[in-house]
Amino acid sequence: MTGPVLETPRLILRPTRAEDFDGFVELMSDAEHVRFIGGAVPPSTTWRQMMTIAGSWQLEGFAFFSVIEKSSGRWVGRLGPWRPHGWPGTEVGWSILRSEGGKGYGTEGSAAAMDWAFNHLGWTDIIHCIDPDNVGSQGVARKLGSTNRGPGQMPAPFDHLPVDIWGQTREQWAENRKRFDWLT
DSSP states (O other): OOOOOOOOOOEEEEEGGGGGGGHHHHHHTTTTTGGGGGGGOOHHHHHHHHHHHHHHHHSSSSOOOOOOEETTEEEEEEEEEETTTSSSEEEEEEEEGGTTTSSHHHHHHHHHHHHHHHHHHHHHHHEEEEEOOOOHHHHHHHHHTOOOEEOOOOOTSSSSOOOOOEEHHHHHHHHHHGOOTOOO
């Protein structure tokens, strides 16, 4: 799979590979942890989700990155640019394994992904679709400098799920990225 490899102080962000499947299964089988992103699914559905991400890299030139912890080489999540058909905007989203929560990986990786989306994809606006009860993701959005723009509407089959649209413009990010002095 071709695509960019981004590095942060603690992470490597790269396109999805077949070897990432076990990490995806670990993430998507944790019902409590993934309740805000559609809920737990069996490995067969996780495989289809992973293939959708890989296909997006091939067809659109962007998708969620696999997040690799530099110190261990372990897959710890997925994050990055995402724009499925009918989505309410150009999103940078994140899902980090529960075991890796609280380390700031979502913020660190998403800052690098946002910078890449604005600078290389030419996006002028980035959103984050966040369940109103997902306090953890709201915290990540705030750290990135995004604000809650209010309720949004997801496409089917997620159209029944409540979602707030958080986000910021390219101009706002130009100011907010100064918080991340390691971005070059």
